[in-house]
Amino acid sequence: MSEQVMKTPTPVKDEDIRLPWLVRARPYLIILPAMLLLIGILYPFVVGVYYSFTAFNFKVPDSQFNFVGLRNYVRMFTDEDFLYSTYITLAYAVITTGVELFLGLIVAMLLNRDSRVAKILTPMLIFPMIIAPVIGTLVWKMMMQPSVGILNPILNFVGLPSLEWAAVPQTALFSVTLVDIWMFTPFAAMMILAGLRSFPNAPFEAARVDGASFWFTFRNLTLPMLTPFIIIIIVFRFMDSLKMFDIIFAMTEGGPGNTLMTYQLTAYRTSIQFQRMSAGLPYAILLYIIIYIVSMYLIKAWGRAQRRAAGY
Amino acid sequence: MAELRLEHIYKTYKGGVEAVKDLNLTVRDGEFLALLGPSGCGKTSTLRMIVGLEEITRGEMYIGNRLVNKLEPNQRNVALAFETYALYPPLSVFDNIAFCLRARSVPKPEISQRVKQVADMLDITDILDRKPAELGGGQKQRISLARALVRDPDVFLMDEPLSHLDAAQRSHMRVELKRLHAQTGRTTILVTHDQLEAVAMAQRIAVMNFGVLQQVGTFDEIYNRPVNEFVAGFIGEPPMNFLPATPVREDGTFLLVAADNSFRIRVPESLHERLERSGAKKVDVGIRPIHLEVVDQPADALEEIDATVATFESLGEEGQLAAVVGTQTVLAVTSPLLRLDRSDAVKLRLRPDRIHLFDAATQAAI
Known part of the structure; x- marks a missing residue:
C-alpha cells in the first residue's frame, strides 16, 4: 500500500486515439463506387435538365449558354404533333403491357403442371429474350416484307388478305406491338410461372375439397396471390415500353410519316438527328416524370398487394 | 351423411413406398372414428385418399353406396380440416369460411348466417374481418375447423385438429367437437397420433402402423384385448x-x-x-x-x-x-x-x- 500512490489519470487527448488513416478513410472508400456511379447518373441528368432551358444546338457554338427559360417546354406542349405523340407513346405501352400480361398469364397457367410437355416448353420460353431486340425486329421486318416475307403467305393460306404491315399507318402500330409482344410475353409468363410455383400447395388442395371450380379458385385465390407478380411485370414492361426505342427504330424509324413518333423517338430525332439538343430534351424529361410517377404508384401498389397476398 | 367403406385399399407412392397396405375399414353412418397411429403409419395417406387428394393405387372406396375412386374431391362431398390449416392467405377469416358456400352459389343471407353460426360455436366472431397471417396457431386451427364445419358434408375429416391448441383450448375443443358430432350425427373421422384425443372423442378407434391397419374397436376392446404387441404398447400411458x-x-x-x-x-x-x-x-x-x-x-x-x-x-x-x-x-x-x-x-x-x-x-x- 505504501508504494502505491494514487494518481489522477491524465485525460486522454483526441490525438492519442487517432486511428491509422486507412481505417479512418475506410467508410468513404466503401461508398466510393456508389458515389462514382451516382455522379455518373446525376451529372448527365442535371446537365440534361439544364440544357432543356437553353437553346443548345450542336451547330451553334456556345449556344449551351444561351438561356431561354421555358421556351423549349412551351414549344413542346404547343407542337401540333405533341398530343399524337403522347397518344402513340401511351398506346404502345398500354397495348404491349396489357397483351403480354394476358398472354403471359395464359401461358404460365398452361405450363404450371407436372407434364412432360411443360418440362420441354418451359426452358424454350427464354428463346425470344436471348435475341437482341434490334436483331429480333429486323428478322420480323424480313418476315413482314411483302415480296419475300413469310407472314403474308401464311395469312393468305388461312384465308386472310395480305397486310402491308409497318409500311402503312393503319397497321404500323400493330406491327411493332406484335414484335414487342412476341419478345416480352415470355418474360411475363416466366414471372407468373415463378409466382405459381412459389405458392404453397395446401390452400389449393383445400379449395378442391371445398368444391371450388377452376374459375372460382382462379378469381378468388390464384389471382389475388399473383397480384404482386403481376404488378412487377407491369412495372418492368410498362416503364420499358414507355421508353421503347429499339423495336420502333429498327422497324420504321418512327414512320411511316410520324405514325410511330413516340416521345423517345421524337427526342432522339430532334436532339440527335437534327442536332437541336435542347429542343428534344423536354420530351425525355417529360417521359422521365411520367415513368417516375407511374413507377412510384406501382411500387406502392406492389407493397400493398404483397401484404394482401401473404395474408395480412 | 353416409357410410364410408374402404375395401382392400393400397397406396404406393412413386419410388415404391407403400404407405397403405390392404386397408379394410368401414366407418358406419354417423359414427365418430379415430384413425390413430404414430407418424408415418399411413393415416394421413388414408385421409388424403378419402378426400380425393391422393389417388387410390388399388382397392375400392365407397361413400354411401357410391364408388368414389375416380371422383374429384369436389364430387365426393367430404370436408377436411387440414393440420396445416391451409387457409386462403388473401382472404379474410369470414371469406375463408364462406369460400365453399360461395363456390356452391349459396345465397348471400344464408352464407352470412351460417358463417356467423359456426364462428359463434368456435368463438372466432371477433376476428372475422382479420387476415390469416395476423392470427395465432390456435385461431388458425379453429378457422380451418370452421371452414370444414360450415359445410354439410357426407363425411367430415379432421387431420390432427387439436395439435396446435394450448391445453385449455384443447380440452374445450374436445368437448365441443364431441358435442357437435352428437348434434349433427355426421360421419366423422379424426386422424391423430394422440391416444387421449382418440379416446376422448371417438366411438371407435382404428390403430394403424407401417401402413397396416392393426385393430379397430372401441377403446375398451383395444385397451383390454389388444391384438398384438404394437397395439398393446401404443395404447395406454405409461406403455405396457x-x-x-x-x-x-x-x-x-x-x-x-x-x-x-x-x-x-x-x-x-x-x-x-x-x-x-x-x-x-x-x-x-x-x-x-x-x-x-x-x-x-x-x-x-x-x-x-x-x-x-x-x-x-x-x-x-x-x-x-x-x-x-x-x-x-x-x-x-x-x-x-x-x-x-x-x-x-x-x-x-x-x-x-x-x-x-x-x-x-x-x-x-x-
Whole structure:
C-alpha cells in the first residue's frame, strides 16, 4: 500500500486515439463506387435538365449558354404533333403491357403442371429474350416484307388478305406491338410461372375439397396471390415500353410519316438527328416524370398487394 | 351423411413406398372414428385418399353406396380440416369460411348466417374481418375447423385438429367437437397420433402402423384385448411392459419362466387353453404399469417377481416406479406415498387377470 500512490489519470487527448488513416478513410472508400456511379447518373441528368432551358444546338457554338427559360417546354406542349405523340407513346405501352400480361398469364397457367410437355416448353420460353431486340425486329421486318416475307403467305393460306404491315399507318402500330409482344410475353409468363410455383400447395388442395371450380379458385385465390407478380411485370414492361426505342427504330424509324413518333423517338430525332439538343430534351424529361410517377404508384401498389397476398 | 367403406385399399407412392397396405375399414353412418397411429403409419395417406387428394393405387372406396375412386374431391362431398390449416392467405377469416358456400352459389343471407353460426360455436366472431397471417396457431386451427364445419358434408375429416391448441383450448375443443358430432350425427373421422384425443372423442378407434391397419374397436376392446404387441404398447400411458418368457409345465403347474431366469409366474387359468393351442415356444408377457403392484407381504410366489428399484418418482397423485427385473426394466404405477430408494429390493405382483400373452415370434396376442 505504501508504494502505491494514487494518481489522477491524465485525460486522454483526441490525438492519442487517432486511428491509422486507412481505417479512418475506410467508410468513404466503401461508398466510393456508389458515389462514382451516382455522379455518373446525376451529372448527365442535371446537365440534361439544364440544357432543356437553353437553346443548345450542336451547330451553334456556345449556344449551351444561351438561356431561354421555358421556351423549349412551351414549344413542346404547343407542337401540333405533341398530343399524337403522347397518344402513340401511351398506346404502345398500354397495348404491349396489357397483351403480354394476358398472354403471359395464359401461358404460365398452361405450363404450371407436372407434364412432360411443360418440362420441354418451359426452358424454350427464354428463346425470344436471348435475341437482341434490334436483331429480333429486323428478322420480323424480313418476315413482314411483302415480296419475300413469310407472314403474308401464311395469312393468305388461312384465308386472310395480305397486310402491308409497318409500311402503312393503319397497321404500323400493330406491327411493332406484335414484335414487342412476341419478345416480352415470355418474360411475363416466366414471372407468373415463378409466382405459381412459389405458392404453397395446401390452400389449393383445400379449395378442391371445398368444391371450388377452376374459375372460382382462379378469381378468388390464384389471382389475388399473383397480384404482386403481376404488378412487377407491369412495372418492368410498362416503364420499358414507355421508353421503347429499339423495336420502333429498327422497324420504321418512327414512320411511316410520324405514325410511330413516340416521345423517345421524337427526342432522339430532334436532339440527335437534327442536332437541336435542347429542343428534344423536354420530351425525355417529360417521359422521365411520367415513368417516375407511374413507377412510384406501382411500387406502392406492389407493397400493398404483397401484404394482401401473404395474408395480412 | 353416409357410410364410408374402404375395401382392400393400397397406396404406393412413386419410388415404391407403400404407405397403405390392404386397408379394410368401414366407418358406419354417423359414427365418430379415430384413425390413430404414430407418424408415418399411413393415416394421413388414408385421409388424403378419402378426400380425393391422393389417388387410390388399388382397392375400392365407397361413400354411401357410391364408388368414389375416380371422383374429384369436389364430387365426393367430404370436408377436411387440414393440420396445416391451409387457409386462403388473401382472404379474410369470414371469406375463408364462406369460400365453399360461395363456390356452391349459396345465397348471400344464408352464407352470412351460417358463417356467423359456426364462428359463434368456435368463438372466432371477433376476428372475422382479420387476415390469416395476423392470427395465432390456435385461431388458425379453429378457422380451418370452421371452414370444414360450415359445410354439410357426407363425411367430415379432421387431420390432427387439436395439435396446435394450448391445453385449455384443447380440452374445450374436445368437448365441443364431441358435442357437435352428437348434434349433427355426421360421419366423422379424426386422424391423430394422440391416444387421449382418440379416446376422448371417438366411438371407435382404428390403430394403424407401417401402413397396416392393426385393430379397430372401441377403446375398451383395444385397451383390454389388444391384438398384438404394437397395439398393446401404443395404447395406454405409461406403455405396457413386455417381459420375454418361456411357457413350461412343471409338476402339473403351467409356468412362465423368464428368458433370463429372473422370475417364474403361473400362467393365469384363463389363458391355459389359448396358450396351449397357440403352440408358442416363446412368449412376451405383457402387463400394464397400473396392474403391477408393489407388495409388502409376499403372498403367492408364483404371482410375484423380484425387482430392484431404479428410480421412483412421486408425482403427487401417483408414484412412478422404474424397476429392474433381470435384464429388463419395468414401469409400475403405484401409490405416491411409497418410500423407495435406488437399489431397494421390491416384490412386484402381476395381477393374474390382467396378464396379456403375446407370441414372441409373431407378436400376435395369444
